[in-house]
Amino acid sequence: MELFDEFPSMGRTGLRDLKKGIDFAFRDFSRENGEAIENFFDPLMHFMVWFEKLLLATPWPIMILVFAALAWLGARSIWVVVGTVASFLTIGWFGMWEDTMATVAIISVATALCIGLGIPLGILMSRSNRMQAVVTPVLDIMQTIPSFVYLIPVVMLLGIGKVPGLIAVCIYAVPPIVRLTNLGIRLVDKEVLEAAEAFGSSYRQKLFEVQIPLALPNIFAGVNQTIMMALAMVVIASMIGVKGLGVPVLRAVSNQYLALGLMNGLAIVALAVIFDRVSQEYGKRLQKHRQGGHGA
Amino acid sequence: MPDIKVSIKNLYKIFGPKGESMVQKVEDGATKTSLQADHKHVLGLNNVNIDIPARRIQVIMGLSGSGKSTLIRHLNRLIEPTAGQVLVDGEDVLAMSDAELRDFRRNRMSMVFQKFALLPHRTVIDNVSYGLKIKGIDKAEMRERSQKWIDRVGLSGFEENYPAQLSGGMQQRVGLARALATDAEILLMDEAFSALDPLIRKDMQAILLDLQEELHKTIIFITHDLDEALNIGDNIVILRDGAVIQQGSPQEIVLDPADDYVRDFIKDINRARVLDVSSVMEAGSSDSGLSFASDTILENAMPAMSKADVSSANVTRDGEVVGMVTLADMIGGIARPESHEGDQVTYR
Numbered sequence: 017m018e019l020f021d022e023f024p025s026m027g028r029t030g031l032r033d034l035k036k037g038i039d040f041a042f043r044d045f046s047r048e049n050g051e052a053i054e055n056f057f058d059p060l061m062h063f064m065v066w067f068e069k070l071l072l073a074t075p076w077p078i079m080i081l082v083f084a085a086l087a088w089l090g091a092r093s094i095w096v097v098v099g100t101v102a103s104f105l106t107i108g109w110f111g112m113w114e115d116t117m118a119t120v121a122i123i124s125v126a127t128a129l130c131i132g133l134g135i136p137l138g139i140l141m142s143r144s145n146r147m148q149a150v151v152t153p154v155l156d157i158m159q160t161i162p163s164f165v166y167l168i169p170v171v172m173l174l175g176i177g178k179v180p181g182l183i184a185v186c187i188y189a190v191p192p193i194v195r196l197t198n199l200g201i202r203l204v205d206k207e208v209l210e211a212a213e214a215f216g217s218s219y220r221q222k223l224f225e226v227q228i229p230l231a232l233p234n235i236f237a238g239v240n241q242t243i244m245m246a247l248a249m250v251v252i253a254s255m256i257g258v259k260g261l262g263v264p265v266l267r268a269v270s271n272q273y274l275a276l277g278l279m280n281g282l283a284i285v286a287l288a289v290i291f292d293r294v295s296q297e298y299g300k301r302l303q304k305h306r307q308g309g310h311g312a
Numbered sequence: 313m314p315d316i317k318v319s320i321k322n323l324y325k326i327f328g329p330k331g332e333s334m335v336q337k338v339e340d341g342a343t344k345t346s347l348q349a350d351h352k353h354v355l356g357l358n359n360v361n362i363d364i365p366a367r368r369i370q371v372i373m374g375l376s377g378s379g380k381s382t383l384i385r386h387l388n389r390l391i392e393p394t395a396g397q398v399l400v401d402g403e404d405v406l407a408m409s410d411a412e413l414r415d416f417r418r419n420r421m422s423m424v425f426q427k428f429a430l431l432p433h434r435t436v437i438d439n440v441s442y443g444l445k446i447k448g449i450d451k452a453e454m455r456e457r458s459q460k461w462i463d464r465v466g467l468s469g470f471e472e473n474y475p476a477q478l479s480g481g482m483q484q485r486v487g488l489a490r491a492l493a494t495d496a497e498i499l500l501m502d503e504a505f506s507a508l509d510p511l512i513r514k515d516m517q518a519i520l521l522d523l524q525e526e527l528h529k530t531i532i533f534i535t536h537d538l539d540e541a542l543n544i545g546d547n548i549v550i551l552r553d554g555a556v557i558q559q560g561s562p563q564e565i566v567l568d569p570a571d572d573y574v575r576d577f578i579k580d581i582n583r584a585r586v587l588d589v590s591s592v593m594e595a596g597s598s599d600s601g602l603s604f605a606s607d608t609i610l611e612n613a614m615p616a617m618s619k620a621d622v623s624s625a626n627v628t629r630d631g632e633v634v635g636m637v638t639l640a641d642m643i644g645g646i647a648r649p650e651s652h653e654g655d656q657v658t659y660r
Contacts, residue, residue, distance in 0.1 A: 205429070207425055207426075207427050207428075207429040208429045208430070208431060208432075210390060210425070210429065211423070211425055211429035212442075213390060213417075214388055214390060214423040214500075215418065215422065215423075215442060215446050215490075215494070216413075216414040216415065216417030216418035216419075216443075216446055216447075217414075217446050218414060218446075221446055225431075225442075225445075225446075226431065229431075229433050230432070230433065232433075305433050305474040305476060
């Protein structure tokens, strides 16, 4: 009964050769194409460097004014604005201004990138069931696979730095916006769509006049989720050379600096709360037309 | 004979993966039930032939599942048929390319929906101008034309409201204004008033008839409500299981129902409101001194006779006496026809 005592595996040599084969193949691939891929991402990196410098070079009172204005535009609530200003003042007082700006920079770029890629992908997914069947498991993998696993090939290809960090953040943060765009468009009232059709709407008119506007609350929930997930990746991204609040957290973990870890951790939480409140309030305002005097 | 605006010829719709191959089976006598049981296909429309006259209100009536909503969606091709033709002004809608079809929907046929189907994120005026915007009409003209229709359906002052802020009846007025704003000659109304309260429904019917008086559109109106059909229809088609059972004027249907299904439909209606004196008149003339035009409905004629205290009256057409009616004729006319022995109407 040998079969039941030991799992029939392919054997040590075979396994080693397989792993080696894959590793070498990928190494050769990255040696050959690494430079081309790096060049491809070069404009993105320059933009990120420029954007981070911009945030840091701008005098802090102006930055706080900008944040306050954005919070007001998004949430239209004086309390959200007060909270935002107070949070940033506290962060600055505790000496975390520079790291926070670096984090804000990468989160903004990552969110913009996720929206730019995720919404079109979600729209494509909503058009065809086959596309949905293909994309859904890929998104599942992106969300569940441990981040460290995809950090390996990313770092092998692009080394450490801002761009690989950004890619890692996006792999983790893009699924919700894709999913919710797809869902939002699929949930658009069939009768309204039929009406659009009956009045002779073209494909584009249907998409931009009816489907996207009606899916917007869901799409916006996706944006909110994407921002939150991008923030959750800040610490992991710092392991491959992304500057920001993750770096001191990482240092605190390896040196057991309780206070340092706590302070930077709370700064990440503060950012998360601000982003969340502002984007949620904005999303709610998008739906204002849904409440009416009549409950029809 | 009025000119024919829309002509539906040998139209079949069979839902299922191999619809085309089922047409032959239906022609050979397969019914909705047998097609479902033997081939797992659903018979939507079964050899429908209807000629719809221009500038009239054509009602298509049937219970739910009879295929009436499916039928109306073939006219602007929201649903593709399995076989058959739909001719509008002699042009086959089913042969149109995508671009031609869009053009057709933008300019020649508009639609009102049962559940209003308004854009919830647009104001009333933006909803009304939807069809115009799709057509690419410039902003100033769009607003002006939309405003005209908003005023016409009695929604002035609500231009900047959102649909959710309006009652059902008001929302459907928006739907009606939206459909009218494109100036299409043909108006499809899919159970347009069915979702409204009875009183509001009467109101909307009155608005529609009022508008029709001056617009003379070709209106194709779907309903399951016979009272509504009799009230607004110039012609009525009755559908059952996707097939036309009877077509004719309201009077023809009330006086001569084609089968038990139709008979059952009409049994509870107010016949005095549908039948006119010519339908119950007899030969001869009366010396009572009272006379009615031949299209006077019994509901109006009978009280007039009772008031004049006479039991007979002349019927005139273009001023000439064409016959006479007696009170007895009228009472006979409004009495519900007795059902024959063993008449049992069953529905699934």
